[in-house]
Amino acid sequence: MFARHRRLRLTPAIRDLVRETVLTPLDFIYPLFVVEGKNIKQEIPSLPGNYHLSVDRLPEIVEQVLTAGVRSVLLFGLPEKKDEIATSAWEKNGVVQQAIHQIKKLFPAIWVITDVCMCQYTSHGHCGIVKNGVVQNDETLEYLAKIALSHAQAGADMVAPSDMMDGRIFIIRGRLDGGGFPNLPIMAYSAKYSSGFYGPFREAAHSAPQFGDRNTYQMDPANIRQAMLEIESDLRQGADVVMVKPALAYLDVIRHARDRFDVPIAAYNVSGEFAMIKAAAERGWIDERRVALETLTAIKRAGADMIITYYALDACGWMLEIV
Template sequence: MSNAFDRHRRLRRTPAMRDLVRETHLNKEDLIYPLFVLEESGQRNEVSSMPGVYQVSLDRLTEEMKEIKALGIQAVLLFGLPKEKDEVGTQAYDNEGVIQQATRLIKQEYPEILVVADTCLCEYTSHGHCGVIHDGYVDNDASLPLHVQTAVSQAQAGADIIAPSNMMDGFVKEIREGLDEAGFENIPIMSYAVKYASAFYGPFREAADSTPQFGDRKTYQMDPANRIEALREADTDVEEGADFLIVKPALSYLDIVREVKDRYTLPVVAYNVSGEYSLIKAAAQNGWVDEKAIVMEKITSMKRAGADLIITYFAKDIAQWLSES
């Protein structure tokens, strides 16, 4: 007697069968681990809102990188916490700035690990904004030369990838031209092409000491309600020479990740941001969720949505879990 329905469960019957037909796979090579680097000596400070994430001083960076290497993580994203800040973020483009020093150290000790340098001013400005302030407003065009200087100094220090996160108009074009003129035409740009003004960034601002001292970033980061605008932003960055496209945040914007992936042939990067990390950590510490299960489901959803790479504070945990599976 024939059945009048399909037997989809045949392919879910055993773990081996489910593994055989799995469509989306997560690999260590997909992960980029963010690092917060301090200039002060002897520091490894846990971020209170991000359990398991640390601000690490330059003199302790080697031990951190040793662990990252052992876990099989192949790329790190560097954020710097300078000793001094000023109105124009001078330490961001100082050749002896904290990111420049960290980059040289990593490339000397672990040349096989890719260094992605965050290219922005917010961690270095006394006001916490991503550019120069004129009359209480972030001046787009006056800020661009400083971002170019920052990118060039990072490339000179040995950064493998420049990742500008400032969301200034024209930032990819100006940085691409600046890198090319300085002889770094082979250094790719991982653009924060689609970056929303999100409430999920709160814990990061503690980790990076980058909270705006007045106002917010809504005049340059995107409105979370907008979809078509995201494609306009990505269109511009592709035209201006971006080599990767970041969508940030990831979890609440998986529809945007998929649209960007479907529209372009460049690698798409999902940024699993600090608030997404902290929510799961807090729930796990309270025993409300299975941390490993929920993290792997979440990160897999980003891959399924179209992300080729994922920036995540869970990278070390995920790498360990993948090794154990």
């Protein structure tokens, strides 16, 4: 006698009952790009449906986020002034600091995560201090800690270091604890690969390196054992959540991390992954809703507890339609 697996696929009702992986709005973290100026809401060409927003225009988007059922945002700042040491990244009235104040004042329940890095704020576009054309690991750590502390002081709920410098979680944790924020969690970009999928983001964040590349600090896409070491190190140093980035091309890394570490795991469904689906859908080659939801389901199925995605708002609408 052979098994009749199709019995559990015959109707939508039975498929819903036996579904093993279910997406909800609470799985999503929505990225926001905040710029200096007033009354700015400009669609990002490479990320359709996503915008550069001035602080005064943030409330309308955050309200949409909450209405959709999403409870978390990830802030990226685009300053007007850049220099070699990313001074504007930790200024008290920096663009991200202002954004945090605005969001928490109007929407105290939303969970505000801030990207902690230097690339958007440096004139050279690298994620740390550069000397003689080389990114200096240890010298960079102090600057990252200053940025993280400034975000905490502005009211951030969680900081997310994305630079990939060795030891930055240890230094940031110490600085937060010493600065009066022992309960502020850290989401570490632990396994952040040197990927070709970041192109649209670098355009959106004005963060492309002005020379060279990031291969000396971001991970080689060929390596998975190294990713486990990075995650283990970040957890030892005080990370509360770890991240794999990108997500779709690194589902095996997410799964390995899920099997090995009993901690919350985030996955970043990055700009290139989003843009490819958008572009193919615009040409009529794929069903955007179906492929986007399939992609997000795959990321969760691989083991991610939370998904950073530009599709968060669309996905929530589509899921409501399905229900």
